[in-house]
Amino acid sequence: MASGKILVAQGGGPTAVINQSLVGVALEARRHHKVERVYGARHGVRGILNEDFVDLTQETSHNLELVAATPGSALGSTRDKPDARYCHEIFEVLRRHAIEHFFYIGGNDSSDTVRIVSEEARRAGYPLRCIHIPKTIDNDLVGNDHTPGFPSAARFVAQAFAGVNLDNAALPGVYVGVVMGRHAGFLTAASALGKKFPDDGPHLIYLPERVFDIAQFLADVKATCARHGRCVVAVSEGIHDASGTPMLGLLARELERDAHGNVQLSGTGALADLLCEEIRSKLGIQRVRGDTFGYLQRSFIGCVSDVDQREAREVGEKAVQFAMWGTQDGSVAIRRTGFYSVDYELLPLEAVAGKTRVMEDAFITPQGTDVTDAFRLYLRPLLGSGMPDAFRLRAAPVPRRPA
Amino acid sequence: MASGKILVAQGGGPTAVINQSLVGVALEARRHHKVERVYGARHGVRGILNEDFVDLTQETSHNLELVAATPGSALGSTRDKPDARYCHEIFEVLRRHAIEHFFYIGGNDSSDTVRIVSEEARRAGYPLRCIHIPKTIDNDLVGNDHTPGFPSAARFVAQAFAGVNLDNAALPGVYVGVVMGRHAGFLTAASALGKKFPDDGPHLIYLPERVFDIAQFLADVKATCARHGRCVVAVSEGIHDASGTPMLGLLARELERDAHGNVQLSGTGALADLLCEEIRSKLGIQRVRGDTFGYLQRSFIGCVSDVDQREAREVGEKAVQFAMWGTQDGSVAIRRTGFYSVDYELLPLEAVAGKTRVMEDAFITPQGTDVTDAFRLYLRPLLGSGMPDAFRLRAAPVPRRPA
Numbered sequence: 001m002a003s004g005k006i007l008v009a010q011g012g013g014p015t016a017v018i019n020q021s022l023v024g025v026a027l028e029a030r031r032h033h034k035v036e037r038v039y040g041a042r043h044g045v046r047g048i049l050n051e052d053f054v055d056l057t058q059e060t061s062h063n064l065e066l067v068a069a070t071p072g073s074a075l076g077s078t079r080d081k082p083d084a085r086y087c088h089e090i091f092e093v094l095r096r097h098a099i100e101h102f103f104y105i106g107g108n109d110s111s112d113t114v115r116i117v118s119e120e121a122r123r124a125g126y127p128l129r130c131i132h133i134p135k136t137i138d139n140d141l142v143g144n145d146h147t148p149g150f151p152s153a154a155r156f157v158a159q160a161f162a163g164v165n166l167d168n169a170a171l172p173g174v175y176v177g178v179v180m181g182r183h184a185g186f187l188t189a190a191s192a193l194g195k196k197f198p199d200d201g202p203h204l205i206y207l208p209e210r211v212f213d214i215a216q217f218l219a220d221v222k223a224t225c226a227r228h229g230r231c232v233v234a235v236s237e238g239i240h241d242a243s244g245t246p247m248l249g250l251l252a253r254e255l256e257r258d259a260h261g262n263v264q265l266s267g268t269g270a271l272a273d274l275l276c277e278e279i280r281s282k283l284g285i286q287r288v289r290g291d292t293f294g295y296l297q298r299s300f301i302g303c304v305s306d307v308d309q310r311e312a313r314e315v316g317e318k319a320v321q322f323a324m325w326g327t328q329d330g331s332v333a334i335r336r337t338g339f340y341s342v343d344y345e346l347l348p349l350e351a352v353a354g355k356t357r358v359m360e361d362a363f364i365t366p367q368g369t370d371v372t373d374a375f376r377l378y379l380r381p382l383l384g385s386g387m388p389d390a391f392r393l394r395a396a397p398v399p400r401r402p403a
Numbered sequence: 404m405a406s407g408k409i410l411v412a413q414g415g416g417p418t419a420v421i422n423q424s425l426v427g428v429a430l431e432a433r434r435h436h437k438v439e440r441v442y443g444a445r446h447g448v449r450g451i452l453n454e455d456f457v458d459l460t461q462e463t464s465h466n467l468e469l470v471a472a473t474p475g476s477a478l479g480s481t482r483d484k485p486d487a488r489y490c491h492e493i494f495e496v497l498r499r500h501a502i503e504h505f506f507y508i509g510g511n512d513s514s515d516t517v518r519i520v521s522e523e524a525r526r527a528g529y530p531l532r533c534i535h536i537p538k539t540i541d542n543d544l545v546g547n548d549h550t551p552g553f554p555s556a557a558r559f560v561a562q563a564f565a566g567v568n569l570d571n572a573a574l575p576g577v578y579v580g581v582v583m584g585r586h587a588g589f590l591t592a593a594s595a596l597g598k599k600f601p602d603d604g605p606h607l608i609y610l611p612e613r614v615f616d617i618a619q620f621l622a623d624v625k626a627t628c629a630r631h632g633r634c635v636v637a638v639s640e641g642i643h644d645a646s647g648t649p650m651l652g653l654l655a656r657e658l659e660r661d662a663h664g665n666v667q668l669s670g671t672g673a674l675a676d677l678l679c680e681e682i683r684s685k686l687g688i689q690r691v692r693g694d695t696f697g698y699l700q701r702s703f704i705g706c707v708s709d710v711d712q713r714e715a716r717e718v719g720e721k722a723v724q725f726a727m728w729g730t731q732d733g734s735v736a737i738r739r740t741g742f743y744s745v746d747y748e749l750l751p752l753e754a755v756a757g758k759t760r761v762m763e764d765a766f767i768t769p770q771g772t773d774v775t776d777a778f779r780l781y782l783r784p785l786l787g788s789g790m791p792d793a794f795r796l797r798a799a800p801v802p803r804r805p806a
Contacts, residue, residue, distance in 0.1 A: 291699060
């Protein structure tokens, strides 16, 4: 190691297990006698700019374990995207503290942040080892079998649809649930894992990997209602028409964009309401309900995959090991090695940063409204142990009696 | 008992534990040698009209236990409200099957259904023992300390806000979560049980028991942001202005009403979006997010209170015992007898039916935007064991260094 001080921070949306990775870094780093201090920057890269550090070396390992099991980003997060000037201010602060290792836990945008910081550090001649630690409920990082945070969010979505299906079976009608996922449909597709019996919902799944056609959508809903007397639909917030325009964009007047140029799709119920209104008015169905799962799916406390917890911890630990024994900046990635086992590798930052993985064609049925068994095989082990199960009455119908 | 056949059915919105009550009736009735058959009517009273019965005596006790642990209404539900003619058609069907015991598991509207059926049966001279078994996530049945289904939904809401608070702390802004509860704010108030640290959200709670004033709301949000740099708000779907007009009604053009005259408030994200838009435009805050918890809060599989499960089972068992050894129609009610213990009693149907309980004044702070310790003391034991807990870093801040 170059210096005795390391810095860790968290970027982007929190997940159920991102604190596992933070604690993985902190505990693994504290084990090495050359590590003098483990600092955490508050609210991501902005915390470096603001010189807002906490000393994780002064935290008990007991409390770190409790924080690891808590959802959210314990250090705080940011959506800031640094440019060259931002980076130079960062290096100035790091220099004052003699910090020469930077670990950043985040998704797509955060991996790009690490790439920028790494490149600017090299250009500026500042000796900084930069490691990106993966995290995103969207599961859209290339080079990874899957990303920490996704399995727990997927479990929430699967459990939510398993419950919603029971509710909808009791009081039949049409139900539309809108799930997060701007470009990648993995989380929406996870709704299929809530199905048990052949007539269970979700009966229709709409992913951003396919063009959304409102006329076809209405025909699909109508056909499902004719067959099952009800219809449960899972829709990605990122569904779009053939031109790529988000369906939500077609009705939203003012779109809020973050520093990465992303339009706000979550935190509004507009898409669910729009689709429900179409069903009500065009199909004449009265009981139509729409929910937007919103922030619950990434922040709900008490719904987590134990596999996800374990892997999120390990990517943090491995990041420190790659930094200590390796000679490269990079992005830690999860590779699947068996059914079910994983290992970790360090990918070049430019292989991951700013690239978006979407669902493979083999995971989507030809009709585009359901997932394949290949996807079920892919996702099931990630959901972890103790998935709740739904049961139904099989009692014999009572013969009618003559009046 | 009058005859050897009993009939059980479920009405209104499903809950996480309503099947416990169904199974409580079935297993307890099957224990009595005089009970020849236990029938279930599919989709509530409509299933009687349609002579759509299943024979629960032919179901294994093992599968009944599994169904008991499954959310939703296993027999299906309805929102039908019978009139005199509807009742006479019901009696015609019951007569054909020689059914003289009717157990109906449901909330406010269902208790009124049982009262109507009971009165019409007496008027028509049909010998029918009618027992109402309580269930409602709204907790708005009079005469009950609380109602089965509410504790599990309250647990979901508390856990959801505990998670949302962590998410909001990581990426500060304003968050508005809309919770079910047309007239009673119990479920919205349950959000307060997700708080642990003094600065945790929800920072503001708006209940239908108090008049909602949009100007005061904006002032409250502004003051909270000034104090904490962020604001988490819990809002009941039933909030209304001084004239009693629901806030949602002020913007909705077409309102859907069910057979009980209730306006549809759930299954739309409009209220959350309206409030967020107000905050964005009037307070100039950029990061404002709104979620409507919708059907997840009453149907999510895998979030249940063990206390709720146990009590829901017992009200079903007690209903059969009151019918077997008693001589009155009535509504089973939960009475709190200690900290924490309960017992059950049979109330006259007219004491419960069609009446709505709202939150006691002692449960709401004078400002009207928070709950009291009396409410926390009331609710905490109902949430059951194993509530997830949030932890945070207490690490020492690192002193800044001179440039």
